[in-house]
Amino acid sequence: MSNLAPLQNLIDHFERMPGIGHKTAQRLAFYILGLEEAEAREFSQAIIDAHTKIKQCKICCNLADEELCPICKSTVRDKSVICVVEDPRDVAAIERTHEYNGTYHVLHGAISPMDNVGPDQIRIKELIARLSDDTVEEVIMATNPTVEGEATAMYISRLLKPMGITVSRLAYGVPVGADLEYADEVTLSRALEGRSLI
Numbered sequence: 001m002s003n004l005a006p007l008q009n010l011i012d013h014f015e016r017m018p019g020i021g022h023k024t025a026q027r028l029a030f031y032i033l034g035l036e037e038a039e040a041r042e043f044s045q046a047i048i049d050a051h052t053k054i055k056q057c058k059i060c061c062n063l064a065d066e067e068l069c070p071i072c073k074s075t076v077r078d079k080s081v082i083c084v085v086e087d088p089r090d091v092a093a094i095e096r097t098h099e100y101n102g103t104y105h106v107l108h109g110a111i112s113p114m115d116n117v118g119p120d121q122i123r124i125k126e127l128i129a130r131l132s133d134d135t136v137e138e139v140i141m142a143t144n145p146t147v148e149g150e151a152t153a154m155y156i157s158r159l160l161k162p163m164g165i166t167v168s169r170l171a172y173g174v175p176v177g178a179d180l181e182y183a184d185e186v187t188l189s190r191a192l193e194g195r196s197l198i
Contacts, residue, residue: 007033059130061106061123063088071103078102080137084127084156086110086144094142102140105130110148111155117148119155127156131163138166145172145190 007029014025032040056062057069060082064070071077071091081102085091091104109122130136139160143149157167173191174183183191 056106056108060104061108061126062091062104076101079135081140082127082130082136082138083140083142084153085142086149086152090142090144102138107143107152110143110146110152112148112151122152124156124159128159131160131165136165138168141167141169 010029010032011022011025014020014028015022017025020028032043035043053065054063055065057064057072058067059072060069062069062071066073078101082105083094083100083102084105084107085094086107086109088106091106094100094104105123105127107122107124107127109117111117111119111122127139131139139156141153141156143153153169160167171190171194172187173194174187
């Protein structure tokens with residue numbers, strides 16, 4: 001694109017981001033170049049602050065800027081239910097529904113032997129440690145409906161069953177507004193399995 005090494009370096013850094021192609025990386029780089037110096041410093045400081053100040057919650061492993069995240073600090077959340085998710089973005093997605101009032105546990109990944117990710121590489125031990133005080137009655141497995149997500153859900157379920165804790169799984173099925181003729185066989189079979197009375 002350019003012989004200007006600093007510009008090319010900036011483009012290369014943007015291009016490494018997930019979902020950012022070469023043209024988008026160029027647009028972002030030129031946007032940054034168009035900022036006033038004070039704005040550019042604020043932008044770079046925001047990146048540094050996010051990188052240095054955000055850590056994992058001591059209890060649920062979600063993102064937090066203090067020792068505990070706001071959900072774990074809350075006195076109105078139902079501590080008897082834990083929703084297990086793969087990623088902090090999944091917490092945000094469930095919170096947007098305003099339908100769930102329990103707590104979370106973020107695994108930061110899923111079991112994937114193909115990628116050399118085993119149970120010890122994700123936050124399963126931390127989940128088991130949370131269940132030792134008999135407060136939790138139900139664990140909802142909300143891992144992604146992928147081979148890795150299913151394997152992770154089954155692995156954790158097997159660990160929790162002897163503890164006498166109810167383990168449930170999110171229902172999967174046909175999205176609202178979708179036509180049945182376009183749904184794949186797996187989605188339709190899950191929808192049939194998870195059907196409910198009306």
